[in-house]
Amino acid sequence: MSKIKVLFVASEIEPYAKTGGLADVSSALPKALAGKGIEVKSVMPLYSKVNREKYKLKKVMDMACVHMGNCEEWFSVYHTNEPYGNDVYFIEFSKYFDRPGIYHESFGEYSDNPYRYAFFCRAAMQLAKDLNFQPDIIHTNDWQTGFIPYYLKCGEDAFFWGTRSVITIHNIGYQGSFDTSVVDYAKIYPQDFNAGAFESFGRLNILKGGIAFADKITTVSPTYAHEIMGPIGSGGLHDLLRSRSADLCGILNGIDTNVWNPKTDKLIPKQYDIKTYKTGKKANKKALQKMFDLNDAPNVPLFGFIGRFASQKGLGLLAGAVERAVSSMVCQVVILGSGDEDAQWYFGGLPARYPGIIGAYIGYDETRSHLIEAGSDFFLMPSLYEPCGLNQLYSQVYGTLPIVRATGGLDDTIDQYDEYNGTGTGFKFYDIDPQALYNTMGWAVSTYFDRPKHIDNMITQAMKKDYSWSIPADLYIGIYKELSGK
Known part of the structure; x- marks a missing residue:
């Protein structure tokens, strides 16, 4: 034939x-x-x-x-x-x-x-x-x-x-x-x-x-x-x-596994796989904190966001939750993106108000993008709608647990965290509400500190996924x- x-x-x-x-x-x-x-x-x-x-x-x-x-x-x-x-x-x-x-x-x-x-x-x-x-x-x-x-x-x-x-x-x-x-x-x-x-x-x-x-x-x-x-x-x-x-x-x-693969990624300081992710992610987290002028804090959970500054990406939810989160929780946030001018001014101004805790880069940079995926503990995708999404796929491959609104491909590709069994590949919320995002960030932070074995289980489960x-x-x-x- x-x-x-x-x-x-x-x-x-x-x-x-x-x-x-x-x-x-x-x-x-x-x-x-x-x-x-x-x-x-x-x-x-x-x-x-x-x-x-x-x-x-x-x-x-x-x-x-x-x-x-x-x-x-x-x-x-x-x-x-x-x-x-x-x-x-x-x-x-x-x-x-x-x-x-x-x-x-x-x-x-x-x-x-x-x-x-x-x-x-x-x-x-x-x-x-x-x-x-x-x-x-x-x-x-x-x-x-x-x-x-x-x-x-x-x-x-x-x-x-x-x-x-x-x-x-x-x-x-x-x-x-x-x-x-x-x-x-x-x-x-x-x-x-x-x-x-x-x-x-x-x-x-x-x-x-x-x-x-x-x-x-x-x-x-x-x-x-x-x-x-x-x-x-x-x-x-x-x-x-x-x-x-x-x-x-x-x-x-x-995803293109020739480009997005922590084992071979030349854009990150330390390559790693499912067996070596703890040392690999620790080294990349340190480099990420340095790149974004954050405090050198290896044991503080770090949230990453990469995306177009467009309403579809849930920027209103992010803006309504991020300052409350860093003010009331022990955590750090890095933001990479560009688009809506008002959003650029807002997110670009956060590092000055929260030095060492929030980092931001307005624009797109491939190296920063890969380092955010490799060095973050959690990845934020509060999209109002998302046909498929790619960053939540990259995140799982890199052992970074996504926090997503359950819509479109985000719902299809993330297994909700089961607090009883310690299984899942991320954290989902459903309401289009900054409070829902804030609560889910809090859920992730509490899991990070109180149930670290669950975090390890989830990372392993996520990195085993085949998204080729x-x-x-x-x-x-x-x-x-x-x-x-x-």
């Missing part, structure tokens, strides 16, 4: 360009698929921030032409071959991608985003034709690639008549809702601009159209797949998703086989 061929299309892929978890998945999943015998070619835009020299990008195609609805666009293609067997292609088109940002700048979102990604969808498909790569599956991701399932269903090009589509919803909070000016350029037929497909309250909703026309719909955790079929968690798409429930499933993300991409990749391959008949 011939190999399954997959064209993996995403608006960002780590390490070339990244704004969030989509880039991590779009990097790690194709590698895992390639390792299991799937022939994968990945495609993303060539943004100006992509370092062509560092990643050894080579131009492989010039003056390629794509037919949009009302014009032709000409573009070039660059390529790099990754060591895991999958090819990554980059669509160069200065008109849309030669900009400082990916989706936006400080003034806001790029007004022509629907045009940019309508073009990208067409160009990705044209690239497959020009390479004579006839995919069994085009795996699309989020609204930026949501036109592709529609173009396949239109059946305009015989090259793709045997191709099926999968769309993965990484975060339904971002749907690609725009005015209708792009309809002609994107070539959406009038009969398909309706409430069952692209139309939403008179506007164009690209993710909605992608869901309507995709052959299979996945999202990044089983609980999130359930949540988005309800009116609270769907962003208004629950009726459509319920109508497609037979084709919807949740598959937990994995092997199992998720097998589940995606099962979907590909079902659709392709191979």
